[in-house]
Amino acid sequence: MEYELPQTPASMPGVKVAVLGAGKMGGILLQAFLRNNLLHPEQIAATVAHPERAHALSTQFGVAVTTDNLQAARDADVILLGVKPLQVPALVEEIRPALTGNKLLLSFAASVKTSAIEDAAAMELGVIRAMPNTPAMLAAGITALCRGRFVLDEQLAIAQRIFSTVGRTVVVDEKHMDAVTGLSGSGPAFIYIIIEALAEAGVNVGLPRDIATQLAAQTTFGSARMVLETGYHPALLKDAVTTPAGCTVDGILQLEEGGLRVTLIKAVKRATQRAKELAAD
Numbered sequence: 001m002e003y004e005l006p007q008t009p010a011s012m013p014g015v016k017v018a019v020l021g022a023g024k025m026g027g028i029l030l031q032a033f034l035r036n037n038l039l040h041p042e043q044i045a046a047t048v049a050h051p052e053r054a055h056a057l058s059t060q061f062g063v064a065v066t067t068d069n070l071q072a073a074r075d076a077d078v079i080l081l082g083v084k085p086l087q088v089p090a091l092v093e094e095i096r097p098a099l100t101g102n103k104l105l106l107s108f109a110a111s112v113k114t115s116a117i118e119d120a121a122a123m124e125l126g127v128i129r130a131m132p133n134t135p136a137m138l139a140a141g142i143t144a145l146c147r148g149r150f151v152l153d154e155q156l157a158i159a160q161r162i163f164s165t166v167g168r169t170v171v172v173d174e175k176h177m178d179a180v181t182g183l184s185g186s187g188p189a190f191i192y193i194i195i196e197a198l199a200e201a202g203v204n205v206g207l208p209r210d211i212a213t214q215l216a217a218q219t220t221f222g223s224a225r226m227v228l229e230t231g232y233h234p235a236l237l238k239d240a241v242t243t244p245a246g247c248t249v250d251g252i253l254q255l256e257e258g259g260l261r262v263t264l265i266k267a268v269k270r271a272t273q274r275a276k277e278l279a280a281d
Ligand SMILES: NC(=O)c1ccc[n+]([C@@H]2O[C@H](COP(=O)([O-])OP(=O)(O)OC[C@H]3O[C@@H](n4cnc5c(N)ncnc54)[C@H](OP(=O)(O)O)[C@@H]3O)[C@@H](O)[C@H]2O)c1
Pocket: 020, 021, 022, 023, 024, 025, 026, 047, 048, 049, 050, 051, 053, 054, 069, 082, 083, 084, 085, 087, 091, 108, 109, 110, 111, 131, 132, 133, 134
């Protein structure tokens, strides 16, 4: 398949990016770089484990995809690490001959600490760790970024630009990354359960399932936008919906009785704990 070169200059010109491990998340990022014209195809290289997948991806995206991590790393200024967490140290050791102090290693592997990557690299270079979430697929994700010991401000800015192609970004201290994993990493699953339950409730009170699902999902989406775009505290927005002696307050009473609030808090705490355990494995 021929890829039509964009006519406008890339918004991050002159930077070469390698995505080592272009699987689900890496593939989402690759597509976002091209869709947003952050990079032109010739600025991107990617790798996977299987040659046939490399060929298929290369044809699909019009970028160079190989199984040669070392070569891809040699040619890149920014090296994204997208393999499974347990594979990260070995991958960094593999590409060590290609690393120099001015390259940036940007890992989005869950639970892998920047210090583990710095140790595997065995040199002083910028390492940034990112935790994206699956709504990245629709450019509606949120990615938390934290910096390793040798990161320059301009490198952090590059990482933010890279992940802004798939949604919002926040910068946190590394000590908060497990909490991020428990909240925004696992969070989509918690929200899907809430949407599913609301839709089920709609069916229970007589709505057709497809209408109930749309009502539940769009209500979740709209409420999230209200929080993000008005900047009002969620409690204030909730109060605005809750008329005295009305329907909503009766519903809220049921939610409180059922312990929704405390259950969600416990879910995030438990997921955070699990992320800590995985990091220690
Ligand atoms: N998926 C998510 O929602 C999500 C969210 C946040 C963070 N993450 C992190 O993203 C990373 C990847 O997750 P994923 O879900 O995208 O997994 P995935 O789809 O399995 O992607 C892993 C990719 O790595 C490739 N690979 C394996 N060994 C390799 C090697 N030695 N050299 C180069 N490439 C190699 C695989 O190649 P083949 O395709 O040829 O097998 C595959 O394309 C994980 O560390 C995960 O923690 C994922």
